[in-house]
Amino acid sequence: MDSPPSKSWSIHTRKEITSKYEIFERVGSGAYSDVYRGRRRSDSLTVALKEIHDYQSALREIEALQTLQNCPNVVVMHEFFWSEDDDSVLVLEFLPTDLGAVIKAAKKIWDNGLTVGEIKRWMVQILCAVDACHRNSIVHRDLKPSNLLISDDGILKLADFGQARMLLAPGLAAVDDGQPYGKASRNVPTPMYTPEFNPVMENAYREGQSHHYQRNVAKEDRIADSDEFRYRLDDIDSIQDGNTSCLATCTNSDFEDDPLKSSYVEDEEGDLAPLTSCVGTRWFRAPELLYGSVNYGPEIDLWSLGCIFAELLSLEPLFPGTSDIDQLGRIFTILGNLSEEVWPGCVHLPDYKTISFNKVEKPTGLEACLPNRSPDEILLVKKLLCYDPAGRATSMELLHDKYLNEDPLPVLVSELRVPPKNSELDEDSPGEWGDLNSDSDMDDFGPVQFSRTENGFSVQFS
Template identity: 55%
Template sequence: MNSSPEVPARQSHVRSWSIHGREEITARYEILNTIGSGAYSDVYRARRLSDDLPVALKEIHDYQSALREIEALQLLRHVPNVVHLIEYFWQEDEDAVLVLEFLASDLASIISSGKKREGGLQVGEIKRWMMQVLQGLDACHQNGIVHRDLKPLNLLVSADGALKLADFGQSRILQDTRYTPGEKSTTYTFSDEWMALKNSQWPEAAGNQDYRAVSEDGIKDKDPIDENVSSKDGETSCVATCCTTDVDDDIFKGQEIYGSYESKEIDDSGELTSCVGTRWFRAPELLYGSTSYGHEIDLWSLGCIFAELLNPEPLFPGTSDIDQLSKIINTLGDVTEATWPGCSKLPDYGKISFKPIENPHGLETHLPNRTTMEVNIIKKLICYNPIDRVSAKQLLQDMYFTEDPLPVPLAELNVPIKTNDHRDGEEDSVGDWFGESDSDEGFAKMDFSENEKGYSIKFS
């Protein structure tokens, strides 16, 4: 069966956003309640009438997000550590509705629960969570898929401890995964299937194929897009265009705790956008406006996730894109040709600069009381030069996972069941995670100047 979805042609007129009036869906599923809502999708808990299978129905209101998620999930439909797409409904004048397996929790809840537990998450538990993320991400990259929005909330967990990657609405499918700093997408090409989809070459028919990927697990699918910046793929970064999202918007608009971005358009050249993903997990090349990135941006996000498993605090909790860069630079040191060969070719490298950092904090300061081997795992992912980041496949072979304590069996993992859509539950305030940012203290003075790239902003 062809893995490319059959979708209706893009419609410019207003469509219905209500799943309850879709007879083709309500005839097969009982919609129980809403479990997530964002600017571009709504997620409902439901049960399949034929066999009482619990499912999540994800109604996607954005055409391209639907295309991306359906194609990615079809390509990955046999991967154990990726959420299963059971079937989907998509016909002219209607939004796409994805039927997904229902999972009970996510890695954000695991981290939050471990933080409250005496002794925290045990090393064997951390290793098992890490290995499952690596297995899912390796399958994505082996299939040429860049997820582009990895974070704990998008790593869903079943009641029996199976972790699965979800929310592929920002994903892209690439054929060539070479990285070239500063070049504008000349090394990246999209699959023929994807370009056909983009140009609306698919038949105008409903995609009601049923894949019957029945699982005994359950899923809670959440929408990663709560606050979006609309910009054309291939244009400059959010920093350069000042399209940064304030903390308050990130939190309260979608009841998420991470600031998210997604570009909603793709230009005819197939260029990528740098305004993608969730700020706390965005790779530095994205913050500097790169449009020629590949799977390496997922590896940076992976490092941020693993660091949070080891120490249950966000690694780089930036309150804006500029603050995000500041936190990274204060930890890793100055971004120069010596520390990152080719960085000066990045589109926005000359547009923003910071006071030189004589003594960077180092990743060790973010990982107190962790072993050298644990810190080294993070260092293999959190590094400036994308080509130095170790692949998911390579990390799975790391000695860290074969030395005592060994990864625990799935049955020994502690999985808290989520009762609401907040990351930490009702007990914790949003401020517990964001805290008070001290980055603004260093931004008292801003110097603007013109240069060959147009302008420069220097913070001191």
């Protein structure tokens, strides 16, 4: 990659880091982060050194990774370097490829694409990671193939928690009854991640656990103790929800930065205030976010899962929008219009009355987008791509879904094909994913009608 910008050279001059790690080439970069390949001097372990230039993003990522330290499908943080005067540096396990590369390899170089058993095993690993987040009241908010990293031996790990948010409030707290979140009193402690096993999940956890390296963080710096963890709402600092990093551990990212979006913090009494809708990568962003919702929960991750699973099944992105308006248009073309009939209460979304579309008389339907896939596969995606957030299946419910527990069963992790490093697949990739940061291409939509309303104006797209 190109030489890092001047702001990133601080990592090379910090003796507390260079005394413990050799720092090699930069392998990823974004507006708020740079990632370098490194080697630990004590044992020659290859690591990823993630230098985060944004204070809040660093805080979010450290808290989330410590909370999820016992989940074999979340990237391991060995230690971190925190300073008020310098960028934070996280030392993470180095994972050479990601699910996006799996999809590209299946499309370009592997005969017959992905087998059903392979697809199911990738799904199981992803669901285990997301279930771990939601059991601990963590919303990732940027689920996409490039943030699902993969080791050489097929272990999938969720990474990049720079946009993650902990939902610990009087009405939302993690519980240990098999549900991802539920009602709880203000001071009910949040349990560490405790997976609920079933036969399909067992191999993934058993094989993944053996690859989970021991963290190396000073005890006084830990937010979570490895033996016993209790996290209370009163212990949470007020965290602004503005600009954040979404750079994956070892991959580039497509964060859409909108400085005009509001930031929200906990109020004076410590209750969790509304979130921001400017999160995630457009192709995987839930409709409620596209309509400006600031009152959402883990369900936005479930929508993203539906988009990822559809891409695993078809090897093509399901909703590759070129702007937020185009994104909504593509969703409506396939699933039909968003209305009170399919989601009671949707008219109260902040931008619902501002932006309207002509009625889609005959939606394409998921069946047409997923040709040659079984009814059970299509049904699995439908359970996630539901307009009403309350109707989306949870990750735990899907882990017990009939589709994942019938023949052909998921292959063993050791039987998964792992693609070559991303650079070997990217020769023709510039522009392949499009410009995910552009929202100014209204000319693509034909006639646009503007009309005045009591709240300002409305825009209708043909």
